Structures are given as C-alpha cells and as structure tokens.
Amino acid sequence: MNKKYITNLYNIGKLSQVDIHFANFIADLCKEDDPEIILGAALVSHATGQGDICVDLESFSGKQMMEDQNDDIPVMLPKLDQWFDKIRKSSVVGKPGEFYPLILDKNNRLYLYRYWEYEHILAESINRRIKQDVKKINASLLQDSLKRLFPKESEPQHSKNHINWQKIASITAAIKNFCVISGGPGTGKTYTSAKILAILLEQEHSEPLRIFLCAPTGKAAAKLSESIKKTKQELNCSDAVKRLIPLETYTIHRMLQTIPGSPYFRYHSENLLPADVVLVDEASMVDLALMSKMISSIPMTARLILMGDRNQLASVESGSVFGDICDPNGMQMFSTEYSKTLEIITGQKLEPELEHKQENEPENKPKNKPTNKPTNKIAPLITNFTKGQGLPDCIVVLKKSLRFSETSNIGELTQAVNNGEWEEILPLLKKKGTPQIKWQQPKDLKDTYNVIGKKIIQGYSEYLKENDPLKALEQFNNFKLLCALKLGPLGVYGLSRLAEEVLKKEKLILMDMSDVYPWYRGRPVLITKNDYSLGLFNGNMGITMPDPKQGGKNLYVFFPEASGGVKRYPTHKINEHETAYAITVHKSQGSEFDHLCLVLPDKDYLVLTRELVYTGITRARKSLMILGNEHVLKAAVSRSIDRTSGLRDALWE
Structure with a gap:
C-alpha cells in the first residue's frame, strides 16, 4: 500500500x-x-x-x-x-x-x-445511574396513585396481551433513577409521561419537585407541552397536583443554556442543572454529542426519563444513541426479580420471554406466582429496586397502538416494514379493497408529476380557500407530501416548486414564479432555525395570510399556539425558512397528518432505509399513498441503519 x-x-x-x-x-x-x-x-x-x-x-x-x-x-x-x-x-x-x-x-x-x-x-453516566439509589418511595402512596391513574376498567382486558405497558412504564419511572420508554406512534408515550409526573408529585416531598420537560427541537418541545396540557386535565388526581405538573417545555439547548459563540453550555458536569426530574421526548433524534453533554449536566440524584421510538430514524448528526441504549436485539427483557416485583405490584402475569436471567441468578430459582390483585406488601420489593439493578429493568416498550387497531392496514404495514420482510410488505401494498393504503409505480417523471399534481390539488385546495387562519392551519395539516431527499425533481425543493406551479395554474394562489422567496397568500412556511426572540423554532410550520381582523391588506405568517389559538408575525420578521408544500421525512418526525403521500426517488440511494420508510408511513393517521418503484422500495426496507459505535458494548456486555 x-x-x-x-x-x-x-x-x-x-x-x-x-x-x-x-x-x-x-x-x-x-x-x-x-x-x-x-x-x-x-x-x-x-x-x-x-x-x-x-x-x-x-x-x-x-x-x-x-x-x-x-x-x-x-x-x-x-x-x-x-x-x-x-x-x-x-x-x-x-x-x-x-x-x-x-x-x-x-x-x-x-x-x-x-x-x-x-x-x-x-x-x-448511564451505568452509574442504573446503580444509583433513588429517594425513598412511599409504597402506599404509589399503590394509591396507580389505582386512580390506572383504574381496572381501563385495563386492556379485551386484548390478547393483558399487560398494561403504560402502567409498567409508570412504575419503572417512579422506582428507577434512569428509565427509557420506547413506543411506536399512538402508543401513548406523552399520555404516560403526564401520569408519571403525577405519581412522582404525589409522593411526599419536603420541597416541590424541580421538573424539566425537554425535546431536541422547538417543534417537539411545543408538541410535548400541548400534549401534557391536554392530558393533565383528564388525570384522576387533585387540582394541587395538576397545578404542579409543568407546561413549560424547553429545547435541550435552551434547558442547558447555550453560551453564544461556543459549543459549551452554562450547565455541565461542574455546574449541574438544578433538577429533580428531567423528561426528554423524541430522544431518538438526539445525537451522541448532545446526549453526552445533557446527561453529564444532570445530577445523579435526579430521575432521567428518555422517551422515543427506537425504530424511527436516528439523529441527523453522529450516532444512533437511543437505539443503542434500548438494547441490542430489540427485545423487552426484565430480570426475573424485577418481573416478580411488577407482577406483585400490578397483579398481572408478565410473559415468560420478558424475563431475562441475570448472571448471578441461580438456574432453578423459585418464582412467586402473581396475585389476582395488587398486594399491600410491596414496600420491601420497591426498596430493593430503588437500589439499582441492570439496564434491562430500566427499559419499557409500549406495544399497543391506540392510533392503529390490530386490523388497521397502516398498522399492519408498519409492523411488516419494521420486520424488514418484503414478502410481508408486498401483499399488503397490492391488497385490493384497502382504502387506507395506495401504492403507485409511475412509469416516468411526467407520470409521477401528474399523480402528485392531483394529490396537491386534492390535499391543499381546502385550506387555500379558507379565510380564518386557525381553520386554514388545521386544514393544511390534514395532508402532507413527504420526501426522502431535499434536492432533485422528487425532493423537497422540486416538489414545492411543482406545487406552486400546479396551484397557480388552478388559480388557488397568486404569485410571481420568478421570485426565489415570494410572499403570497397561502404560502406554507417551515422555520429552519430557532428564533428565541420570536418564539419560533426549527420545524414550526405556518401559513401566510392576511389578517381578517385588519381588512386583509397586509400579509402575516400565522403559527399555531399550544393554547389552541394562533400567533402572527409580519413576513419581514421571518428569517430562516423555506416553502413547505413538501417536507423531508426527517422534518416530519413528531408530526401526524390525516392523509399522507410518501414520495421516493426513482433510483436507490443509501439514505433510503427501513427506518426512513417506517418513520414516513407512521406519520399517516387515516390514509397513505406511496409513490415509488418496487426496486427502490424493496431496497429501502431491506437496508437498516447500522451506525458503528462502542456504546452498545459498553452498556450491554
């Protein structure tokens, strides 16, 4: 050489x-x-x-x-x-x-x-946290919280699997110093997080808990706040506890307090965040550098709860941290001792395959049978498990999707894509009489544009005819074009330009096609960089419209608020942004749309992976169209993201 x-x-x-x-x-x-x-x-x-x-x-x-x-x-x-x-x-x-x-x-x-x-x-830090003692848990208060927040009538007895995984996750987060909750779309991650906060707040504390709720992007943080606000009103707990559940959410950068012009934060290992509980949503989007800086800034005595979907796309930057933490085989595994504890607390029998024998456990150790109802003698068991065990006991996978039923075509396709088995996927895509899913293989770019053009008119006409900003925003989010790429004729820029041409031809928008960034009524806008002075964050989407209250003379960009209203900004104040008739699958993470069109390129690229297809199709609530030839789609679902690191070995060996 x-x-x-x-x-x-x-x-x-x-x-x-x-x-x-x-x-x-x-x-x-x-x-x-x-x-x-x-x-x-x-x-x-x-x-x-x-x-x-x-x-x-x-x-x-x-x-x-x-x-x-x-x-x-x-x-x-x-x-x-x-x-x-x-x-x-x-x-x-x-x-x-x-x-x-x-x-x-x-x-x-x-x-x-x-x-x-x-x-x-x-x-x-993770290895230390899972062995760290947490503050004493009042077993009686915990049982009372579980009875009210997870009443018997809400238990999924109609399901083949009677285990209430949201309840298991809540118990784990309460008695562990470190907890990871993974779940697909509609499995109730944020719903569960509100119950976890209520359980922790109902424990006896000499001072109120210092709770930080955060996410990697401003859009994800705003959605977390919105979900917590909606959920906490439904909780069966006192008004005093509800008032203590925070609604303020942060991006991770804002929580750690960025130092301008520096890669460092105000909070770090030598100046710890003043926190008792830190809950991170959309943790699969967090890269190695940011996760490392965040976890080193959190006190060892604080509870750290990571929530995300291990099957989604990994972070844009280096690492697949959440996937590496979750476990090497994608299996739910509890130690025999922890399984026994959960069975006694919940009165539910855990599946045998969920039990993971630890190295120091004897082969023929007798197992306690679960009772039909929770017992009052759980204090010693809880005390044992607040003293720290292995990583498998800290990870809970939420399995039941409330968005997709067991017979949902989108739900079936999601599972098949997750398995990476083309033989399972192809029949679902070709199955007739399934209005939820449509797969088309256009013969060329012209044919593709014709199909997409019709979807654009069908999906966007309603909001463009609306004069009320709030209604327009709701209607705009009913449909979305998702792309795998940013560049090229089937990328974000190409399809957003196509949308403008089609909508102008239909006289649904009035614009000058020669302008690079024209402002016109109905223009959808995606914020691409956080602007804390305006309260706008990377990933926020808004609509350009005149304000009906002002006679409709000047254009503003309207964005949804967590409170259910809208906020508006003059167009000249909007800085880093792009037109958003189409967005990348990456940018869609954390969002949901009633109707979705996933557009794949006409040839294979390494960025096309099983995780990208999974993330794309799981944004759809009611109907899904996939545009792409069989060769490209098959290659994508056969290729899984496999980022090289030593993190799995460091945590699991």
Missing part, C-alpha cells in the same frame, strides 16, 4: 476532501509517512461524517478495493494484525482514557478523541 492509493480513494468518491485534509494533518502531526496510519485517519474522519461514532478496522481489513475506476487490479487493505500494530504504535494514537488525537480500543475500533470521550461519558 502507498499514499497514492489513499488519493485514489478520494478520486473515486470513497473519501471526501475533508477526510484527505484530516489524514494529512495527522501525518504532519506525528511526522510519520506510514500509509496505514494515514488511511486509518482518513477512514475515521469519513466514518464520523457518515454518522458513525468510530471506524471498525476489522470490517475493512483484508478487503479488496479498486484503486481506480478503470483499473482492474484490486488493492488489498492491510490485514488486521499488521494494521492494528502499526496504528497502536503511532505517536498520535492512544488507549481509552489517554489524551491523543485518535483512540484505539481493544475491539479494533478507532475513534476521534472527542467522540470516544462523548461515548465514554454517556456510557459511564
């Missing part, structure tokens, strides 16, 4: 210019002209740029790669032993815990130092 080969990897698109510059920087730093070390540096730079936390040298070692597009002679990458030995001996590479530009661990994973540190801080 020689340095020319690394340059050729750049020429054929295997490495970026940034990767080459970083590799040369490392070479200059260590004053070594060793191509194996330079290659390792280039690969780790490329890996982090692709969303990985590190590069697994073993996955590259001994592989053949073409040196040039027109060269039939393959070049063999270094064998692992040789490569590992050279990198290990380099003056710029250290072991875990040492301070060097690159870190090489015992499992042949090569990291940039800062990513190794982020991963180490996160894993260490």
Whole structure:
C-alpha cells in the first residue's frame, strides 16, 4: 500500500476532501509517512461524517478495493494484525482514557478523541445511574396513585396481551433513577409521561419537585407541552397536583443554556442543572454529542426519563444513541426479580420471554406466582429496586397502538416494514379493497408529476380557500407530501416548486414564479432555525395570510399556539425558512397528518432505509399513498441503519 492509493480513494468518491485534509494533518502531526496510519485517519474522519461514532478496522481489513475506476487490479487493505500494530504504535494514537488525537480500543475500533470521550461519558453516566439509589418511595402512596391513574376498567382486558405497558412504564419511572420508554406512534408515550409526573408529585416531598420537560427541537418541545396540557386535565388526581405538573417545555439547548459563540453550555458536569426530574421526548433524534453533554449536566440524584421510538430514524448528526441504549436485539427483557416485583405490584402475569436471567441468578430459582390483585406488601420489593439493578429493568416498550387497531392496514404495514420482510410488505401494498393504503409505480417523471399534481390539488385546495387562519392551519395539516431527499425533481425543493406551479395554474394562489422567496397568500412556511426572540423554532410550520381582523391588506405568517389559538408575525420578521408544500421525512418526525403521500426517488440511494420508510408511513393517521418503484422500495426496507459505535458494548456486555 502507498499514499497514492489513499488519493485514489478520494478520486473515486470513497473519501471526501475533508477526510484527505484530516489524514494529512495527522501525518504532519506525528511526522510519520506510514500509509496505514494515514488511511486509518482518513477512514475515521469519513466514518464520523457518515454518522458513525468510530471506524471498525476489522470490517475493512483484508478487503479488496479498486484503486481506480478503470483499473482492474484490486488493492488489498492491510490485514488486521499488521494494521492494528502499526496504528497502536503511532505517536498520535492512544488507549481509552489517554489524551491523543485518535483512540484505539481493544475491539479494533478507532475513534476521534472527542467522540470516544462523548461515548465514554454517556456510557459511564448511564451505568452509574442504573446503580444509583433513588429517594425513598412511599409504597402506599404509589399503590394509591396507580389505582386512580390506572383504574381496572381501563385495563386492556379485551386484548390478547393483558399487560398494561403504560402502567409498567409508570412504575419503572417512579422506582428507577434512569428509565427509557420506547413506543411506536399512538402508543401513548406523552399520555404516560403526564401520569408519571403525577405519581412522582404525589409522593411526599419536603420541597416541590424541580421538573424539566425537554425535546431536541422547538417543534417537539411545543408538541410535548400541548400534549401534557391536554392530558393533565383528564388525570384522576387533585387540582394541587395538576397545578404542579409543568407546561413549560424547553429545547435541550435552551434547558442547558447555550453560551453564544461556543459549543459549551452554562450547565455541565461542574455546574449541574438544578433538577429533580428531567423528561426528554423524541430522544431518538438526539445525537451522541448532545446526549453526552445533557446527561453529564444532570445530577445523579435526579430521575432521567428518555422517551422515543427506537425504530424511527436516528439523529441527523453522529450516532444512533437511543437505539443503542434500548438494547441490542430489540427485545423487552426484565430480570426475573424485577418481573416478580411488577407482577406483585400490578397483579398481572408478565410473559415468560420478558424475563431475562441475570448472571448471578441461580438456574432453578423459585418464582412467586402473581396475585389476582395488587398486594399491600410491596414496600420491601420497591426498596430493593430503588437500589439499582441492570439496564434491562430500566427499559419499557409500549406495544399497543391506540392510533392503529390490530386490523388497521397502516398498522399492519408498519409492523411488516419494521420486520424488514418484503414478502410481508408486498401483499399488503397490492391488497385490493384497502382504502387506507395506495401504492403507485409511475412509469416516468411526467407520470409521477401528474399523480402528485392531483394529490396537491386534492390535499391543499381546502385550506387555500379558507379565510380564518386557525381553520386554514388545521386544514393544511390534514395532508402532507413527504420526501426522502431535499434536492432533485422528487425532493423537497422540486416538489414545492411543482406545487406552486400546479396551484397557480388552478388559480388557488397568486404569485410571481420568478421570485426565489415570494410572499403570497397561502404560502406554507417551515422555520429552519430557532428564533428565541420570536418564539419560533426549527420545524414550526405556518401559513401566510392576511389578517381578517385588519381588512386583509397586509400579509402575516400565522403559527399555531399550544393554547389552541394562533400567533402572527409580519413576513419581514421571518428569517430562516423555506416553502413547505413538501417536507423531508426527517422534518416530519413528531408530526401526524390525516392523509399522507410518501414520495421516493426513482433510483436507490443509501439514505433510503427501513427506518426512513417506517418513520414516513407512521406519520399517516387515516390514509397513505406511496409513490415509488418496487426496486427502490424493496431496497429501502431491506437496508437498516447500522451506525458503528462502542456504546452498545459498553452498556450491554
């Protein structure tokens, strides 16, 4: 191997210019002209740029790669032993815990130092939290809370699975220092979170609990606030407790208090957040760096509750943190001891496959049979489990979707996509007499545009004819075009432009097509950067309209408020934004629409994954149209996001 080969990897698109510059920087730093070390540096730079936390040298070692597009002679990458030995001996590479530009661990994973540190801080904090004692739980008060908040008549006895997973999640969050709640759309994550807060507030406290509710984006934070506000009024608890349930929500950045012009926050490991409870919604969207900074700023004595959907898209930045935390096999596993505790508290028998024998448990340990009703003798059991156990006992998966029934076509498709089995998916897409799902394979771009054009007119005409801003916003969210890509004729920009052309032709909008960012009545707007001065956040969507109360002379952009009303801003005050007839699947996370059209590109891309398709189709409540050929869709659901990291090993081995 020689340095020319690394340059050729750049020429054929295997490495970026940034990767080459970083590799040369490392070479200059260590004053070594060793191509194996330079290659390792280039690969780790490329890996982090692709969303990985590190590069697994073993996955590259001994592989053949073409040196040039027109060269039939393959070049063999270094064998692992040789490569590992050279990198290990380099003056710029250290072991875990040492301070060097690159870190090489015992499992042949090569990291940039800062990513190794982020991963180490996160894993260490989680492992400490699951062993940390929490404040004493009053068993009698807990039982009383559970009886009122989860009455018998609400138990899902009609279901084959009688387990009330929302109740299990609430118990776990109450008696654990660290709790992870994963669930698909409509499984009641935010509904459960309000009950968790009520249970915690009903415990005896010398001072009111300091509770922080947060999410990675402003839109997700606003939705969490809206959901909590709606849910807490329905809770069977005192008005005093309801008043203590906070409605204020934060983005994670605002909660930690960003320092302008700096990657650091006001709250960190040396200046902890003054919190007793921190609840994070849409945690699957949080990248490694932000999760590490957040968790290190939260006191060990505080309860940390992460909520999300482990099957959704991972964060835009590096890592698939929520998925790595949830567990390696996607299975719900409790220790035998914790299963017994839950059975006694709830009076419900947990499924045998949910029990996970811990290493120190005897093979033939007798199991207590569950009672038909909760017992009053649970205090010793609760005391035992507030002293910390393993990570499996901290994770609860909500399984019953209240949005999709067991016979729902969208629900069936969601499960099939999640399984990644094309043989399950294809019959559902081709099944006749299913008005909820429609799959079309246009023959070319013109045919695709014709289909989309009809959906645009059908989906957007109603809101464009409405004069009341609140009603227009409600009608606008009845339908949405979702794209996998931003660029190209079937990306966000191309389809938003198509929508303007179609709607102008139908005389539903009046605009000058020559303007790059024209303001016109009916223009939908997506905020792309947080503006705290206006209270507008990345992901917020609004409609451009005249104010009917002012005679309709000037245009404003109207946005929905959590209170149920609207807020308006003059168009000249709206800064970072884009036209939003179509949005990416990434931007749609946390949103729901009655009717949805998911548009896939006409050829396969690596960004098309099972998680993207799953996230897209689960935004639909009532009907779903998928536009895309069979080859592209099949490739997408067969490809799962697999970001390389050491976090799973650090938490689960």
